[in-house]
Each structure stands twice: as structure tokens, then as C-alpha cells.
Amino acid sequence: xxxxxxxxxxxxxxxxxxxxxxxxxxxxxxxxxxxxxxxxxxxxxxxxxxxxxxxxxxxxxxxxxxxxxxxxxxxxxxxxxxxxxxxxxxxxxxxxxx
Amino acid sequence: xxxxxxxxxxxxxxxxxxxxxxxxxxxxxxxxxxxxxxxxxxxxxxxxxxxxxxxxxxxxxxxxxxxxxxxxxxxxxxxxxxxxxxxxxxxxxxxxxxxxxxxxxxxxxxxxxxxxxxxxxxxxxxxxxxxxxxxxxxxxxxxxxxxxxxxxxxxxxxxxxx
Numbered sequence: 281x282x283x284x285x286x287x288x289x290x291x292x293x294x295x296x297x298x299x300x301x302x303x304x305x306x307x308x309x310x311x312x313x314x315x316x317x318x319x320x321x322x323x324x325x326x327x328x329x330x331x332x333x334x335x336x337x338x339x340x341x342x343x344x345x346x347x348x349x350x351x352x353x354x355x356x357x358x359x360x361x362x363x364x365x366x367x368x369x370x371x372x373x374x375x376x377x378x
Numbered sequence: 379x380x381x382x383x384x385x386x387x388x389x390x391x392x393x394x395x396x397x398x399x400x401x402x403x404x405x406x407x408x409x410x411x412x413x414x415x416x417x418x419x420x421x422x423x424x425x426x427x428x429x430x431x432x433x434x435x436x437x438x439x440x441x442x443x444x445x446x447x448x449x450x451x452x453x454x455x456x457x458x459x460x461x462x463x464x465x466x467x468x469x470x471x472x473x474x475x476x477x478x479x480x481x482x483x484x485x486x487x488x489x490x491x492x493x494x495x496x497x498x499x500x501x502x503x504x505x506x507x508x509x510x511x512x513x514x515x516x517x518x519x520x521x522x523x524x525x526x527x528x529x530x531x532x533x534x535x536x537x538x539x540x
Contacts, residue, residue: 355514356386359393362422363504364381367397369419370409371380374401374499 289313290321297331298344305339382501391514392507399500403493406500407464410434410491417442430478434461440469441478453478466492471506485513 289311296302296310308318322342325331332345383396399406409415413429421427425444432440440456453474460468468491473484480486490505508514 356391356393359506359514360384360386360395363384363393363395365422366419367380367395367502370397370406371399373409373415373418374399374405378400 287321287324289318290325293318293321293342294325294330294344297342301341301343303336303339303341304333307342390507391510392505395504397502397504398496398498399502401499403464403495403500406493406502410467413440420444432456434458434463434467436461441474451476455480464493466490485509487513 292311293307296307304319304322305315307322308315311318322331322333322340326333326342330345331342333340333342335341380397380399381395382398383394385394385396386392387394409419411434413432416432417427417429420429420442421444424447427442427444429440429442432442436458438458440458441453442455443451443453445451453476454472455474455478456469456471458467458469460466469489470486471489472486473481475481485508487509488507490503492503492505494501
């Protein structure tokens, strides 16, 4: 996974596909390199399990894999972590002023 | 340990956090009334929040944005639906476009924040409910995206140091 993330272009591609599904053609247009080169970067991300691809007509659509099969329970676990941080910051603020 | 209880209602997609604070109820309420204090606690240090508009009044819309380490902004809003000072307020929390108009494609959560006096100071109960599993997923995906960005930027910084 570190190898997949060790390249600036790949990190940039991952940022874009985490926001939403993008066609590889659309992605390739964002970079000053050949379509084949971008496609290769996408393939590296895919084999690292960070990105998934599907075909739609002639287009290849790529999206960041943020764990679509997670259950609601595990989603609530994540929210819990956010809340624990928030509650700790609130208490820290009160302690700081006393 | 300020968090004393966590209840996850999977069926109703509701998370209830109970916390004990050492400050009295009026002080805790004061934090939620003051946008400058609120923004100190709302976002994690790497994603600080800035409240542009915030008043605890029914019918009022609060607007805020969170800034990523890269300087990108993620806007949100609270529609305040009920206020019973200093014990309870309710609001809908949603995502917004850059100009703070609500992004209706993204989910809205319903929230109830309640405060009662306790032996340690204040017992706070924070309840957040999401309309659907999909809504909850989308909220977390955005959080994941932020987390991933954060991690990616750390790698960026690490590699830049050579």
C-alpha cells in the first residue's frame, strides 16, 4: 500500500476518486501525461485495494473503496470515535480555564 | 473519563453519547452559545471548524466550514429547531455548498443536545439520528475522505522532507 501511495500522481488520483466516481478518461485529462500512464497509476491503486473500477459502456469508472460493505454498526463505531474526540476537547477547554 | 455511556441503536441509526463535564450547566450552555468556543471543540485539530454565523435561536441557521490541512473547505449548516436555555437544543445538521446554501444531495442528521446538573457538574446527552443507512454511510465516507486526505498529506510532507 505504501508503494501505491508513494507517487504524487497516485495520491492525487485517490483524492479525486474518494470524492466520487470518475471515468478514467476524465481523470487522464487532469494530468500532463498519456492516458496509458494514468491508466497504469489507476491499476496500481486498484491492485492495492484502494480503488475499484467498473465498466460503463466504453468508459471505465473508478471510485475510491471506502468500504461499501461496512455494516451500520461499524459506521456507528466510527461516529463514536469522532464524538470521543469532541467530548475530550470540551472537557479540556473547561479544565484549561480553571 | 468524560464519556460515560454510548448507546448505538442500529435499527434507528441513532448514536447517543452521554458525557460528564466538570463545568456547571450554564458554562456548558455558554460554550454552545459562543461560536468562538464552539469552533474550538467541533472539529479535530487537523480539521478546524470556523463558525461564520451562529445563534442559539429557534429558526436560526448556523453556518460553518471545516478546513483541511491542504486548505480545502467543507461547508455545513445547522438549522436550529428548538432551544430551551440552558437545558436543551435541537438542530438539523447538513452539508452545504461553498456559499452555505444547503447541499440537498447530502444527508441531514437530526440532533438533540441536552444538559442536566450532576454531581460532577453537568451530564450531557448528545443524540444524533440519520435518516437511512445510506445517509450514515455518506457522512462517514466524507469523514473517511478527510481522514484519507490527512494521511495522504502526511505522506506528502514526509516525502517532501526527503
